[in-house]
Structures are given as structure tokens and as C-alpha cells.
């Protein structure tokens with residue numbers, strides 16, 4: 172048992188952090204939210220060059236993966252820097268494609284996703300994130316079929332009917348609906364359109380990775396909110412002293428720190444075990460910690476924090492959006508409760 | 515980075531498990547906060563010690579197994595999963611022993627540790643005073659130099675289990691003329707049955723009589739019972755206070771076992787609508803605390819010390835413990851009001867968590883100032 176990052180992992184995160192710091196991500200996000208993807212695409216390619224998308228792709232398709240620990244570390248950095256785009260969706264799509272029985276779609280689509288030439292989005296519900304920017308738009312939907320009662324095996328309660336899902340390449344989207352997070356652009360999905368890739372594909376590994384990377388991104392968002400707020404309360408003075416010297420301020424930040432520091436081991440532990448319970452526990456904890464930190468960060472910034480001009484907003488709104496993406500808190504808690512004794 | 519235990523660790527786990535399975539009392543011992551329970555728990559310590567399970571991480575020379583921190587964590591997981599009794603000598607084992615390992619003399623270690631390991635000597639912590647709680651350095655109980663030792667006078671209070679314990683350790687002001695309050699303090703051990711000591715039990719919230727205040731009137735302590743240099747007691751005491759808040763006081767094993775029991779309780783009771791959420795949070799919190807501790811233990815093995823990070827720990831487990839036991843009482847409904855059940859005893863005890871071992875307000879100050887680097891405030 173050695174539950175500590177090794178030198179290579181620390182180096183990987185540090186170099187990603189340095190690259191993203193140099194990239195001026197706040198202005199990339201602002202371009203992105205206007206639908207201008209040029210700076211975002213350039214950044215996307217650099218993230219791919221750093222190897223991030225290869226981490227989810229199996230070696231059979233010239234990837235390095237799956238490497239959940241490294242993916243989690245990478246997504247903490249992407250969250251810390253508020254990088255926009257269908258990041259989680261791209262690694263989810265690569266996992267989904269690589270796990271299909273038919274190797275055709277993977278061979279056709281994965282190389283460009285690994286190299287960052289293309290990006291993917293995955294919709295499991297009504298909206299697809301950044302579907303205008305993504306070249307590979309995967310949509311999962313229940314297969315249209317006869318009503319439940321008419322199915323032969325749909326009788327007794329003991330054999331609940333599963334509706335097979337269809338995985339399709341979706342057609343280009345219509346106009347977006349605004350998200351609470353301007354950096355996330357949501358496009359309504361056209362049901363049952365586009366090329367059918369698979370019926371009843373294995374979803375579990377991809378959904379688990381989606382949850383894990385969303386948790387990691389949320390933790391990064393929370394860490395950035397805490398850092399920025401700590402810096403702010405040290406330099407903002409009221410009543411003649413830095414506001415950070417008031418105990419009521421310090422204690423709120425201490426609570427944010429505790430919440431984030433206990434989410435981190437859950438995330439890395441989940442990346443090691445990849446059990447449904449561990450990943451769900453990491454998701455709910457990281458997202459709640461980030462969300463609470465967002466509330467604290469806004470409060471301690473005062474009115475300046477409540478403006479779209481202040482960069483803080485780029486993280487604030489993302490904390491809210493990630494909380495429900497890929498499994499809301501209640502769904503994650505249900506997964507934990509339904510598990511047996513694992514720990 | 516990995517979570518796998520070595521084969522040797524797993525063998526150690528299996529050995530601990532089977533020993534506990536064979537020895538843990540079939541029905542719970544009476545509360546260790548009562549005279550009868552104290553005696554029963556002392557006997558349990560002797561039983562543990564007979565097969566070297568009372569202080570597994572200590573060197574073998576003092577009755578331990580030299581097991582290291584990872585195996586200590588493994589042992590604690592098995593210990594609480596087996597429903598084994600609480601540890602009556604916790605203060606000695608988690609506070610005094612590490613202090614003696616770091617700052618004591620060889621003679622002190624040889625004299626004090628073996629009888630601590632067997633429970634023959636149970637130790638009380640005599641730090642707090644009526645006027646010195648959070649501001650511990652303002653303490654006033656004094657030690658006056660005399661032939662071959664010191665004469666202690668003054669009052670100590672809130673001393674856990676001191677009503678039935680044998681000896682105590684604490685800080686005394688031996689130089690009243692220093693410019694700063696935390697200078698001129700001496701850390702020493704004394705006998706609770708020595709002439710000049712009066713022990714007055716104080717009933718706790720749960721009515722149990724083991725808590726006590728101590729009145730000291732020229733109690734003689736020989737030089738051999740001074741820990742470290744006279745006048746340097748503050749630094750010595752603080753260097754091990756991190757142990758109390760950090761790893762050693764509350765191992766994850768305790769909360770993992772409690773969370774599992776809560777999960778069982780939830781499956782067999784229908785509670786208020788949101789109890790599922792709270793039970794899930796209890797399971798998640800136990801896992802978070804376990805993994806956080808594994809990470810701390812790994813850093814420790816790499817040679818890092820446990821510094822102000824132990825304050826994160828302390829606030830976390832103390833608040834977690836209340837949330838967990840409170841959920842159990844809510845699930846139990848009417849039964850939850852009964853004061854003599856395991857859950858209600860745990861609940862009442864959990865309420866003290868944010869107060870002892872440095873209040874959570876003080877811990878949040880430490881986090882703000884020493885981990886986040888915020889300016890020291892006007893307190």
C-alpha cells in the first residue's frame with residue numbers, strides 16, 4: 172500500500188499545469204462562450220499533444236490506456252484552469268467506441284480523437300455538450316420499439332424488460348440553448364437520426380470514466396476557486412485590515428479546504444479501483460465540495476464576484492453545471508447505498 | 515500509487531482477525547467511564563497485551579510488534595470490525611508514549627512503557643485548567659523546585675478517566691518570570707495517588723463518573739519524571755499534540771465499522787425520507803477518511819511529519835462522528851431516545867468531539883493561518 176503519486180505522475184501534472192497556465196485559459200473560455208472556437212481548438216491540440224486523450228484509448232488503437240489515475244490527474248488540471256470543451260465527453264466517446272464488438276468505428280474515428288484533430292461529444296439525454304465544435308457526435312437513445320406490454324418477455328416483475336440502447340453518430344445540431352455555465356454550450360439532440368453504430372453497446376465502462384473525469388474536473392474547479400479566494404482575501408482590505416484576518420472569513424475557507432482535501436483521496440482511490448461505488452462516492456463528494464467552495468468564493472469576493480467581468484465567474488458556473496452532469500448527487504448516493512461491503 | 519496490501523500485511527490482517535474472533539467478549543463490557551467498566555477494560559488491555567496486540571506499532575522490547583503504521587491501520591480496521599471494546603489507556607498510548615519515544619530518556623521508556631502496554635498503569639492527561647482551555651499556554655498550575663524534584667500545586671480539570679486512572683502527565687509553570695506564556699513550562703508525569711493529590715469526579719453529559727478535576731497541593735515529583743528539559747515543556751507537548759488530532763487518536767477503522775453498522779440499521783428500519791442520503795454520506799465519509807489516512811500514512815513512511823494537516827483530520831472526524839450517530843438515532847425513532855443503548859452512548863460521546871483535542875474553532879484557525887497562509891487575525 173503506497174497511496175501517493177509517483178514522480179512520473181507528479182511531473183505529468185506539473186507540466187500540464189505549466190502549459191495551461193501559459194495558455195491564458197480565461198480568454199479562451201470567453202471566446203468559446205461566444206461560439207468562437209479558434210483559440211479553444213488550438214488549446215485542444217496542445218492538450219492532445221500532452222497525451223491526455225490517449226490515456227483513455229486502449230493500446231490496440233494506439234492509445235496509452237486506459238489509465239484512470241492519470242486521467243483523473245489530468246482532469247483535475249483541466250478543471251483548475253477552467254478549460255472549456257467536451258473534454259469528459261471525448262474520453263467517454265473513445266471508451267465507448269473502443270469497447271464496441273465491431274472494431275470499424277473505432278479504427279475510423281479514434282486516431283483523430285487521440286491526436287486532437289477532432290473532438291467528440293456524447294449525449295445520453297436531451298442535450299449534447301458543444302455539439303457544434305465536436306466532429307464526432309455520439310447519441311445514445313432507447314431503441315424505438317413496440318410498447319412494453321406487447322413484448323413477449325415483459326411479463327412478470329422478476330424479469331423487467333430492458334430496452335436496448337442505440338448508439339448513433341448524430342447529424343449536425345440546430346442552435347444551442349444557453350447553459351448556466353456560458354463555457355458549456357448545450358445543443359438539443361435530434362432523436363434517432365444519423366448513422367447507427369451499435370445496438371445495446373456496453374455502456375458501463377464509458378459511463379464510469381465519464382463520472383470519474385467529471386469528479387476530477389469538479390475537484391480542480393473547487394481547488395481553483397479556493398486558491399483565487401485565498402489570494403483575494405489576503406489583498407482586499409476593509410476596516411483597515413485584510414479581510415482574510417477575520418475569523419469568520421478564515422473559518423469558511425478552512426471548511427472549503429477540508430471538503431476539498433477529503434475529496435482528493437476519494438477521487439484517486441476510485442481511479443485505482445474503478446468500482447461503481449468508489450466512483451460514485453468520488454463524484455458526489457468532489458462535486459459537493461466544489462459547489463460549496465463556489466458559494467464561499469462568491470460570498471467572500473462580495474459584489475465583484477457577482478460580475479461576469481470577474482474571472483471567478485468562469486469557475487463558479489462550472490461548479491454548478493458539473494454537479495448534475497454524468498450523475499447527480501442523489502444518483503451517486505443511490506449507487507453507494509446499493510453496494511455491499513467493499514471497504 | 516496503489517491500494518494493495520502486501521502478502522505479509524494480509525497475513526498480519528488474518529492473524530489479527532482470528533485472534534480477535536477468538537477473544538473479543540461476546541457481550542459488550544460495561545462503559546469504561548464507570549468504575550466497574552474501567553476494571554473490565556483494564557483486564558481487556560491485559561488480555562490484548564498477553565498476545566502482543568495492545569500496542570502493535572511499538573517496538574517489541576516494550577510489548578509491541580514493531581508493526582509499522584500501515585499494519586497499525588490494518589489492525590485497527592480489524593479491531594473495530596470485530597466490535598472489540600474501547601481502549602481505556604488511549605491517552606497514554608496516543609499522547610504520552612509518542613512523547614517518550616521522541617523526548618523521553620531510555621530509563622523513562624523502560625520504566626513507563628511496559629506497564630502502559632499491559633494496562634497495569636492507566637494514564638490521564640492533565641493539560642486543561644479552569645482558566646486555560648483553548649488558551650492552554652495561559653495555564654497557572656505551578657511547579658516549584660525542591661530537593662531532587664518539583665512540588666506541584668494548582669488545579670487541573672476535564673481530565674478523562676482520571677477518577678480511576680493511576681498516573682497523569684501535564685504541563686506546569688516552573689518559571690513565572692518569562693516574557694511569553696508558553697515559556698517556562700515543564701512537562702512531567704505524576705502519581706494520581708501521591709500525597710497532596712485530590713481527585714474530584716465530574717459527571718459528564720452522559721452522567722458517567724470517570725471524568726475528573728485534580729487539586730494539587732505540593733505534590734512531589736522526582737526529577738526522573740520530568741520529560742525533556744525543564745522550561746521547554748510547551749514545545750515537547752505540542753510536538754505530540756498533532757498525534758492526538760492526527761492519525762493516532764481516531765483511526766479510520768472505527769468509522770468504517772460504524773458506517774457499516776449504520777448501513778445495516780438503515781436496511782432494517784424505515785426512517786425519515788432523507789436518511790438514505792445521510793447513510794450514503796456516512797459510508798462515503800468513512801471511505802474518504804480511510805483513504806485520506808492511507809495517504810497521510812504513505813507520506814509518513816516517506817519521512818514526512820504530520821504537521822498542521824492533522825487539523826483537517828480533527829475537524830473532519832469530529833463532525834463526521836456526530837452526523838453518523840445522529841442519523842442512527844433518527845433511524846431508531848422512539849428507541850433512539852433510550853440512553854442506555856450503544857448508539858445513544860456513541861452519540862452523546864460524539865458531541866464532545868468538536869470540543870476536546872483542541873476545539874474545532876482553534877483547528878480552523880490553524881488551517882486558515884498555517885495551511886492557507888491567511889494573516890493572523892484579531893481573535
Ligand SMILES: Cc1cc2nc3c(=O)[nH]c(=O)nc-3n(C[C@H](O)[C@H](O)[C@H](O)COP(=O)(O)OP(=O)(O)OC[C@H]3O[C@@H](n4cnc5c(N)ncnc54)[C@H](O)[C@@H]3O)c2cc1C
Pocket residue numbers: 418605638639640641642646647648649671672673674675866869870871872873874875876893
Ligand atoms: C469529553 C472531554 C474530554 C476531555 N478530556 C480531557 C483530558 O483528558 N485532559 C485535558 O487536559 N483536557 C480534556 N478536555 C478538555 C478540552 O481539551 C477543553 O475543553 C478544550 O481545550 C476547550 O477548552 P474549554 O473547554 O476551556 O473551552 P474554551 O477555551 O473556554 O472555549 C469555549 C468556546 O470558545 C471558543 N473559543 C475559544 N477561543 C477561541 C478563539 N481564539 N477563536 C474562536 N473561538 C474560540 C472555543 O472554540 C469554544 O467553542 C476534555 C474535554 C471534553 C469535552
